[in-house]
Amino acid sequence: MKWDSVCMTTLVNGQSTRCVDLADRGFQYGDGTFTTVAVCRSVPLFLPFHLARLEHDCQKLLIPFPGGECLTREVRTLCNAQLDGVLKVLISRGIGGRGYRFPEPTNVTRVLSMHPLPDYPPDIRKSGVEIRLCEVRLGINPRLAGIKHMNRLEQILARAEWNAEEIREGLMLDAEGYVTEGTMSNVFLIKDGALYTPKIDRCGVAGVMRGITITTALEHGVVVAESRITLEELYAADEVFLTNCVIGMWPVSRCEHRTYGVGPVTREIDRWLRMKAEGELAAACNG
Amino acid sequence: MKWDSVCMTTLVNGQSTRCVDLADRGFQYGDGTFTTVAVCRSVPLFLPFHLARLEHDCQKLLIPFPGGECLTREVRTLCNAQLDGVLKVLISRGIGGRGYRFPEPTNVTRVLSMHPLPDYPPDIRKSGVEIRLCEVRLGINPRLAGIKHMNRLEQILARAEWNAEEIREGLMLDAEGYVTEGTMSNVFLIKDGALYTPKIDRCGVAGVMRGITITTALEHGVVVAESRITLEELYAADEVFLTNCVIGMWPVSRCEHRTYGVGPVTREIDRWLRMKAEGELAAACNG
Numbered sequence: 001m002k003w004d005s006v007c008m009t010t011l012v013n014g015q016s017t018r019c020v021d022l023a024d025r026g027f028q029y030g031d032g033t034f035t036t037v038a039v040c041r042s043v044p045l046f047l048p049f050h051l052a053r054l055e056h057d058c059q060k061l062l063i064p065f066p067g068g069e070c071l072t073r074e075v076r077t078l079c080n081a082q083l084d085g086v087l088k089v090l091i092s093r094g095i096g097g098r099g100y101r102f103p104e105p106t107n108v109t110r111v112l113s114m115h116p117l118p119d120y121p122p123d124i125r126k127s128g129v130e131i132r133l134c135e136v137r138l139g140i141n142p143r144l145a146g147i148k149h150m151n152r153l154e155q156i157l158a159r160a161e162w163n164a165e166e167i168r169e170g171l172m173l174d175a176e177g178y179v180t181e182g183t184m185s186n187v188f189l190i191k192d193g194a195l196y197t198p199k200i201d202r203c204g205v206a207g208v209m210r211g212i213t214i215t216t217a218l219e220h221g222v223v224v225a226e227s228r229i230t231l232e233e234l235y236a237a238d239e240v241f242l243t244n245c246v247i248g249m250w251p252v253s254r255c256e257h258r259t260y261g262v263g264p265v266t267r268e269i270d271r272w273l274r275m276k277a278e279g280e281l282a283a284a285c286n287g
Numbered sequence: 288m289k290w291d292s293v294c295m296t297t298l299v300n301g302q303s304t305r306c307v308d309l310a311d312r313g314f315q316y317g318d319g320t321f322t323t324v325a326v327c328r329s330v331p332l333f334l335p336f337h338l339a340r341l342e343h344d345c346q347k348l349l350i351p352f353p354g355g356e357c358l359t360r361e362v363r364t365l366c367n368a369q370l371d372g373v374l375k376v377l378i379s380r381g382i383g384g385r386g387y388r389f390p391e392p393t394n395v396t397r398v399l400s401m402h403p404l405p406d407y408p409p410d411i412r413k414s415g416v417e418i419r420l421c422e423v424r425l426g427i428n429p430r431l432a433g434i435k436h437m438n439r440l441e442q443i444l445a446r447a448e449w450n451a452e453e454i455r456e457g458l459m460l461d462a463e464g465y466v467t468e469g470t471m472s473n474v475f476l477i478k479d480g481a482l483y484t485p486k487i488d489r490c491g492v493a494g495v496m497r498g499i500t501i502t503t504a505l506e507h508g509v510v511v512a513e514s515r516i517t518l519e520e521l522y523a524a525d526e527v528f529l530t531n532c533v534i535g536m537w538p539v540s541r542c543e544h545r546t547y548g549v550g551p552v553t554r555e556i557d558r559w560l561r562m563k564a565e566g567e568l569a570a571a572c573n574g
Binding site: 144157 | 380
């Protein structure tokens with residue numbers, strides 16, 4: 001694994017470096033939060049949503065938010081040098097001493113890194129993907145629920161359960177067995193024309209694309225519910241799809257023994273999401 | 288907070304540096320494990336136990352263990368330059384690309400850092416400490432239970448609940464309300480002469496000093512049980528104490544409204560643990 005081959009440019013507190021102090025609490029404790037932005041024709045898609053999520057997650061973790069202007073400036077610097085890619089923006093609680101107590105004063109660390117787009121087959125957004133059920137479950141902790149924090153061992157161990165390239169994602173249940181999310185995506189299901197997605201109030205990440213998908217569906221008159229979803233309900237669904245900001249949305253064609261068609265509601269939502277992204281691009285080009 | 292004032296010497300993969308690559312999975316995801324060693328007269332106390340715990344935790348996290356000889360060499364390098372202190376040894380999954388999948392091949396990162404001894408009042412090991420109950424609870428995840436991994440946001444948020452210097456530790460319950468551990472220590476209670484400590488099979492850290500305390504108590508004929516412990520049982524206990532490798536053991540003199548005396552069993556165990564540490568020191572000086 002060569003980092004040079006997978007990370008093109010980086011900024012740490014505005015400086016072009018790859019060096020983080022080993023005393024950074026991000027390194028010592030995973031004490032921070034991040035977001036992952038799709039970059040298309042040098043435009044960071046849905047940037048205001050990502051900044052809002054970072055601010056919200058910093059607040060929940062009691063990390064001082066470095067401010068949208070500062071982050072926007074740094075995001076633009078990296079995006080202007082790159083046509084298409086994936087931009088990761090990370091905020092940690094910064095350098096501290098040994099022990100869990102907050103450092104005083106706290107000087108947060110901002111880390112931006114630009115990565116190549118993953119090379120997924122181009123047709124899977126149309127044809128759908130096969131996913132699997134993970135054995136590793138998500139511990140229930142309402143205090144951390146929703147936050148895209150840097151404590152990601154559950155997802156890492158879940159992702160280590162399979163190697164088959166044709167399986168694109170693993171679905172994770174919470175400690176009580178409710179369907180919660182994919183290792184890197186949120187999950188939606190459609191039943192009788194209504195859209196359901198797991199409540200993210202006890203564990204899981206409230207993804208930016210999850211929020212955009214809910215809003216978009218509501219705008220188009222779809223009935224949406226956030227609820228506890230059992231495996232039986234997942235298997236009984238008419239359609240299932242996954243979302244995140246890099247993939248956009250992927251229909252699910254198979255989960256374990258159950259196959260799904262790429263149904264009409266999924267296709268419609270896909271179309272609306274594409275329109276929204278294209279609207280963003282058009283606005284950025286005219287702006 | 289100046290890191291220079293709190294960290295004296297460091298080694299990253301054997302090199303004297305404080306720089307960690309921002310692509311290190313320890314930084315990106317908290318993907319690693321660590322242990323904290325008390326250093327007394329240049330002797331890393333209970334080092335074989337710490338190495339065994341690192342090897343065990345690496346195995347559970349599917350991280351290649353860098354080997355006891357390599358780590359021992361690096362530990363000795365830092366300890367020889369320092370009379371008394373706290374040595375932190377951390378192993379991360381090393382540099383990787385974006386995404387949760389393991390890097391291939393995996394080249395782990397070893398980080399050693401020497402810190403000053405914390406300046407606790409010298410008498411609290413005799414007189415006992417006041418602790419409090421934390422609101423933040425520990426999510427249940429048997430897959431991560433016991434491991435001193437680098438995902439420590441639960442402990443960080445719990446430690447942020449109080450500032451009063453006289454409160455030395457916060458007690459954490461699991462998601463179901465069972466007493467589990469302190470933010471930085473394990474907890475023991477004594478009832479009718481028997482020693483009880485929470486089972487660490489669903490969450491919590493199986494501390495090195497916890498293991499040494501259990502073994503020592505058993506060697507001296509004390510009845511020991513690992514069990515689910517309720518708050519009511521904690522408050523009904525005759526004596527309570529905390530352990531970790533830096534503090535050794537602290538009797539608990541108060542938890543919320545309940546006061547405890549420093550009882551005879553706690554005093555005995557304290558004496559045995561001191562003897563064990565002194566035995567280690569004597570062996571190291573003669574060895």
